[in-house]
Amino acid sequence: MSLDRYITLGRSGLRVSPLCLGAMTFGEDWGFGADVDTSKRMMDIYMDRGGNFIDGANIYTKGHSEQIIGEHIGRHGARRDRVVIATKFFGNMHPGDPNAGGGHRKSMMTALDESLDRLQTDYIDLYWLHAMDPHTPIEETMRALDEAVRAGKIRYIGFSDVPAWICSQAQTMADFRGWSPVIAIQIEYSLLERTVEGDLTPMAMEMGMGVMPWSPLKGGALSGKYTRQNPGGAGDGRSSWISKKLDDKAFNVIDVLIDTAKQIGATPAQVALAWVQAQPGVASSVIGARKIDQLEDNLGALDVRLSAEQLAKLNEASKPTLPFPHDFLKASAANMQGGTTINGVETERWHLSPDG
Secondary structure: OOOOOOEEOOOOOOEEOOEEEEOOOEOOOOOOOEOHHHHHHHHHHHHHOOOOEEEOOOOHHHHHHHHHHHHHHHOOHHHHHOOEEEEEEOOOOOOOOOOOOOOOHHHHHHHHHHHHHHHOOOOEEEEEEOOOOOOOOHHHHHHHHHHHHHOOOEEEEEEEOOOHHHHHHHHHHHHHHOOOOEEEEEEEOEOOEOHHHOOHHHHHHHHOOEEEEEOOOHHHOOOOOOOOOOOOOOOOHHHHHHHOOOOHHHHHHHHHHHHHHHHHOOOHHHHHHHHHHOOOOEOOEEEOOOOHHHHHHHHHHHHOOOOHHHHHHHHHHOOOOOOOOHHHHHHOHHHHHOOOOEOOEOOOOOOOOOOO
16 A cells, blocks of 8 residues: 555545644644754655645644645645645634634634635645534534635535534534535544544444544554563653553553564554554544654555454454443343344343243
8 A cells, every 4th residue: 555545535525645644743843843844854755655635733833834834835836736735723823812712713714814824825625623612512613614615715624632422413414504514533543542432433434524543653652662671762751751651551552562563574653553544434544753764664554464363463452441331232232132143243142031
């Protein structure tokens, strides 16, 4: 597989690469990240290999990330039209102003115009609500986004970090009222974060939304640097933050991950990315890098093929505990199916079923 083996995103005709280049690391304004020249070089490497999907946000590196994309792609008309540029609104770029952030119409319209200026483009291909705004009715957000589509300022709509019930409500509302639908959701998803399998990923598959995992390497925890023997990783400030989140179960997952990587001659990061790409509903995973070699390694995941046995071992080691009612519903299958097999789901006869 390669970056130019494009897929359509959700229930839309938008063609995107199977790995999306995340731009959160473009610029050093947060005290970490890639300098301007490295950021531009990463975009070149990605696009030279057929990649066409770059994902940012208004707040990434205080707006500098969008400026870098604008300078390198947005202001060059022919190049810009060949790239799917995604960015997000919600983050407050003007501290002290309560209306400068969120999902309401005033915030969205201002943020959109500011992003267009920084990106040096007339339109954004995919515009994400960055997170749920508990103070704004989702109807207002969806209506404002639809108006932006009709005005030609954005092409498609996405939700990032929004609960499944809100996504479903928004999609049903859009369908009923003839508004532009949500074509994708962006959610944290990795071998160390699988609780989204309870509601978000099945909801997305049912409602026509492509799943785009962010942090598929769990902030670097699945890069192979963190092991039982070296729980502190590289020993920098970010390593300390990551290592605090690693418990015995996480190291069990990492043990299987590293063992699998050795079996097939790949890196742990490549195996972790190949695993998430193989999950139901997943369309394009967001990869981020601060260095060229990190980007090169991540792109190598497209050549990794995991066997059914390897996937099963990784699945078992990382099996999540899902919230109610998932375990209850699984146990209820015997009650419903009466000992039969339906769609491949086998059950024994329920022990309290009537004799007959």
